[in-house]
Amino acid sequence: MSNTDFALAVEDLTVSFDGFKAIDNLTLYVDKNELRVIIGPNGAGKTTLLDLICGKTKASGGSIKFKNEELTRLDEHIRVRKGIGRKFQTPSIYENLSVFQNLEVSYPTGRSVVGALAFKCTDEVTARVQVVAEEIGLAEVLDKEAGLLSHGQKQWLEIGMLLMQDPELLMLDEPIAGMSARERELTAELLKRICKNRSVIVIEHDMEFVKQIAHKVTVMHQGKILAEGSMETVQADPKVIDVYLGH
Numbered sequence: 430m431s432n433t434d435f436a437l438a439v440e441d442l443t444v445s446f447d448g449f450k451a452i453d454n455l456t457l458y459v460d461k462n463e464l465r466v467i468i469g470p471n472g473a474g475k476t477t478l479l480d481l482i483c484g485k486t487k488a489s490g491g492s493i494k495f496k497n498e499e500l501t502r503l504d505e506h507i508r509v510r511k512g513i514g515r516k517f518q519t520p521s522i523y524e525n526l527s528v529f530q531n532l533e534v535s536y537p538t539g540r541s542v543v544g545a546l547a548f549k550c551t552d553e554v555t556a557r558v559q560v561v562a563e564e565i566g567l568a569e570v571l572d573k574e575a576g577l578l579s580h581g582q583k584q585w586l587e588i589g590m591l592l593m594q595d596p597e598l599l600m601l602d603e604p605i606a607g608m609s610a611r612e613r614e615l616t617a618e619l620l621k622r623i624c625k626n627r628s629v630i631v632i633e634h635d636m637e638f639v640k641q642i643a644h645k646v647t648v649m650h651q652g653k654i655l656a657e658g659s660m661e662t663v664q665a666d667p668k669v670i671d672v673y674l675g676h
């Protein structure tokens with residue numbers, strides 16, 4: 430397989446914080462339309478890895494290629510435009526705006542000549558909001574104030590805000606934390622749907638949830654990859670049981 434076949438190619442990536450290597454010579458490939466789950470103990474470097482891919486943190490060494498284009502030195506907002514979406518642990522929705530408005534304001538500008546003039550074709554935006562609202566299960570509550578949504582619905586809205594940009598890589602950090610059992614089920618279905626058109630990287634701790642969604646699992650420990658493969662393979666790996674699953 431050549432590098433061009435991967436959506437994301439992270440090679441020999443390293444970041445040091447005052448000499449401490451939070452990510453240590455890490456190599457990871459993610460396919461198009463793959464749903465990859467990253468697990469590992471607290472402090473393993475999972476969130477830092479997403480920070481490096483989205484550009485929030487700059488690497489000390491190594492390379493990050495997205496569709497075979499080097500990203501390592503590009504700013505965060507340029508990476509967004511290239512198709513990388515990142516959801517942080519705490520939702521950042523506009524509580525005082527409606528669900529519709531939250532999605533509407535997330536519609537990207539600057540993609541087309543029309544967009545470059547900061548003009549949004551209303552019909553086009555409304556149609557896109559409708560599609561995304563259906564996808565995240567909020568089509569019935571478009572007029573509701575976002576602050577009044579349940580915790581799970583807020584998380585889905587934020588995923589929807591990222592989907593408005595139609596990212597080719599979507600990264601989610603612990604998306605089901607604090608969700609009810611039913612909300613977790615719906616989130617699993619949502620993630621399985623959205624990875625049909627893009628690659629998705631999810632950091633998660635809930636192994637039942639991971640089992641439901643993962644195509645492949647990467648286990649991180651001390652800034653490195655400890656194991657990688659199918660859920661069955663990593664679950665049976667003595668190293669993984671020792672540092673993570675055994676606890």
Ligand code: ADP
Pocket residue numbers: 446451469470471472473474475476477478
């Ligand atoms: P995880 O998400 O796997 O729990 P993190 O990526 O948040 O782990 O953290 C990995 C390690 O890097 C931790 O020891 C953390 O304290 C450290 N770290 C993360 N970000 C910074 C930073 N900006 N400055 C210094 N240390 C950091």
Ligand code: MG
Pocket residue numbers: 475476477
């Ligand atoms: Mg984390």
